[in-house]
Amino acid sequence: MASMKAQNAVSSFIRDRDWGQFHSEDNLSKSIAIEAGELLECFQWGPDFDPALVQGELADVLTYCLLLADRLGVDPDQIVLDKLEVTRLKYPVEKARGQSDKYDAL
Amino acid sequence: MASMKAQNAVSSFIRDRDWGQFHSEDNLSKSIAIEAGELLECFQWGPDFDPALVQGELADVLTYCLLLADRLGVDPDQIVLDKLEVTRLKYPVEKARGQSDKYDAL
Amino acid sequence: MASMKAQNAVSSFIRDRDWGQFHSEDNLSKSIAIEAGELLECFQWGPDFDPALVQGELADVLTYCLLLADRLGVDPDQIVLDKLEVTRLKYPVEKARGQSDKYDAL
Amino acid sequence: MASMKAQNAVSSFIRDRDWGQFHSEDNLSKSIAIEAGELLECFQWGPDFDPALVQGELADVLTYCLLLADRLGVDPDQIVLDKLEVTRLKYPVEKARGQSDKYDAL
Numbered sequence: 001m002a003s004m005k006a007q008n009a010v011s012s013f014i015r016d017r018d019w020g021q022f023h024s025e026d027n028l029s030k031s032i033a034i035e036a037g038e039l040l041e042c043f044q045w046g047p048d049f050d051p052a053l054v055q056g057e058l059a060d061v062l063t064y065c066l067l068l069a070d071r072l073g074v075d076p077d078q079i080v081l082d083k084l085e086v087t088r089l090k091y092p093v094e095k096a097r098g099q100s101d102k103y104d105a106l
Numbered sequence: 107m108a109s110m111k112a113q114n115a116v117s118s119f120i121r122d123r124d125w126g127q128f129h130s131e132d133n134l135s136k137s138i139a140i141e142a143g144e145l146l147e148c149f150q151w152g153p154d155f156d157p158a159l160v161q162g163e164l165a166d167v168l169t170y171c172l173l174l175a176d177r178l179g180v181d182p183d184q185i186v187l188d189k190l191e192v193t194r195l196k197y198p199v200e201k202a203r204g205q206s207d208k209y210d211a212l
Numbered sequence: 213m214a215s216m217k218a219q220n221a222v223s224s225f226i227r228d229r230d231w232g233q234f235h236s237e238d239n240l241s242k243s244i245a246i247e248a249g250e251l252l253e254c255f256q257w258g259p260d261f262d263p264a265l266v267q268g269e270l271a272d273v274l275t276y277c278l279l280l281a282d283r284l285g286v287d288p289d290q291i292v293l294d295k296l297e298v299t300r301l302k303y304p305v306e307k308a309r310g311q312s313d314k315y316d317a318l
Numbered sequence: 319m320a321s322m323k324a325q326n327a328v329s330s331f332i333r334d335r336d337w338g339q340f341h342s343e344d345n346l347s348k349s350i351a352i353e354a355g356e357l358l359e360c361f362q363w364g365p366d367f368d369p370a371l372v373q374g375e376l377a378d379v380l381t382y383c384l385l386l387a388d389r390l391g392v393d394p395d396q397i398v399l400d401k402l403e404v405t406r407l408k409y410p411v412e413k414a415r416g417q418s419d420k421y422d423a424l
Contacts, residue, residue: 005183005187006182006183006184006186006187009186009187009190010186010190013190013193013194016199016203017197017199017202017203017204018203018204019202019204019206021204022206022363022364024153025149025153025155025160026149026152026153026155027362027363027364029142029145029146029148029149029160030146030149030242030358030361030362031362032142032145032146032167033139033142033143033145033146033245033249033355033358034355034356034358034359034362035355036135036138036139036142036167036355037139037245037351037352037353037354037355037356037358038352038355039135039138039139040135040136040138040139040348040351040352040355041352042135043131043132043135043136043348044312044345044348044349044352045312045340045345046132046340046345047130047131047132049131049132051178054131054135054174054178055178055180055185056185056189056192058171058174058175058178058180058185059185059186059188059189060189061138061142061167061171062168062171062175062182062185062186063186063189063190065164065167065168065171066186068160068164069164069168072157072160072161072164074161074164076112076168077111077112078112079161079162079164079165079168080112080115080116080165080168080169080172081111081112081115082165083162083165083166083169084115084116084119084169086162087119088119091123093122093123096123096125097122097123097124098123098124098125098127099123100125100128100256100257128257128258133256133257133258136252136255136256136348137256139249139252139351139355140249140250140252140253140256141249142249143245143246143247143248143249143250143252143351144246144249146242146245146246146249147246149242150239150242150243150246150418151234151239151418152234152239206362206363217395217399218394218395218396218398218399221398221399221402222398222402225402225405225406228411228415229409229411229414229415229416230415230416231414231416231418233416234418236365237361237365237367237372238361238364238365238367241354241357241358241360241361241372242358242361244354244357244358244379245351245354245355245357245358248347248350248351248354248379249351251347251350251351252347252348252350252351254347255343255344255347255348258344259342259343259344261343261344263390266343266347266386266390267390267392267397268397268401268404270383270386270387270390270392270397271397271398271400271401272401273350273354273379273383274380274383274387274394274397274398275398275401275402277376277379277380277383278398280372280376281376281380284369284372284373284376286373286376288324288380289323289324290324291373291374291376291377291380292324292327292328292377292380292381292384293323293324293327294377295374295377295378295381296327296328296331296381298374299331300331303335305334305335308335308337309334309335309336310335310336310337310339312337312340
């Protein structure tokens with residue numbers, strides 16, 4: 001993630017509007033949860049969905065995620081890769097294949 | 107976002123475990139909301155936070171976002187940039203600067 | 213809702229622990245969203261669920277709702293009834309029967 | 319909670335519209351999370367809030383909670399009281415007073 005292009009575009013958009021003052025870590029985390037609720041609303045009554053609508057709501061979640069990563073001074077790509085290594089230890093291929101159980105129930 | 111490196115690593119992780127069967131669009135959207143709740147928990151009682159914990163929870167939200175983008179066949183970077191253009195029209199710099207109001211209240 | 217018994221029990225539980233200081237309206241709203249995420253986790257990979265687990269998570273959401281109502285000085289029962297009247301106007305029986313569409317799409 | 323009055327009013331509202339078919343446990347849990355996100359939006363940029371707006375969003379969360387309790391065949395009041403007994407064991411007054419730490423960090 002966070003090809004420089006998208007992350008830079010989002011950051012400069014915020015800077016131009018002087019919105020950084022509202023973007024504390026806790027406000028951005030609330031914003032991610034709010035947008036995740038809007039994404040979920042696309043599936044409120046079942047699995048069928050409007051692709052354009054879902055794409056737009058996913059973009060909103062991602063945008064606030066990029067802003068929070070920026071605020072924390074971390075690279076979105078790198079934290080995903082780092083977390084994947086932790087998950088890899090919890091869910092070895094041979095035990096986890098085809099299972100949706102939590103690691104402590106495998 | 108979605109430098110090929112992180113998105114590819116996540117996708118191959120899922121493929122190795124045969125987890126794609128659980129990753130319908132609605133299940134991934136639920137997963138994003140669930141992880142967003144865990145991120146929010148880092149700020150449940152106030153703005154102070156543990157950076158490592160927040161980073162790990164943000165990584166979980168981002169990981170499911172990448173998987174949903176992959177499932178939808180869209181590029182995470184591109185949908186963020188596309189949405190930014192929509193937001194740009196709703197929040198012109200001269201009206202929105204320093205305001206946290208919604209566009210219809212500006 | 214809010215038979216006096218449950219609401220009183222919850223309020224006195226909080227008072228005994230001097231937790232009211234953490235229960236600002238925004239912290240309680242975050243808490244509701246966090247617990248709603250845990251409830252949703254019971255259904256992360258599909259519609260099957262563990263009844264005892266769902267009941268416990270629903271109780272957590274309800275508990276924070278009671279505390280927020282208490283904090284706002286409103287009666288949980290009454291606000292549900294008040295909102296029902298608003299919804300009744302948006303969704304007349306003859307138009308809404310058997311439809312999951314939003315009122316503006318009916 | 320769940321004075322018969324509010325719970326009955328909500329249930330008959332749903333029955334009149336033949337909406338029970340959409341109200342599976344997982345759809346109701348998604349609905350609770352969606353409405354919790356709307357409640358959280360009242361506090362997106364800070365602790366100040368519009369009381370009428372918060373009250374309306376809280377009512378929406380509570381309404382779906384009542385519907386889920388109804389669907390599960392449990393009494394909302396009783397499950398709150400039951401859960402309170404579990405929490406009481408985790409957070410004894412003498413250890414928990416004035417602390418917002420999780421029980422395993424007390």
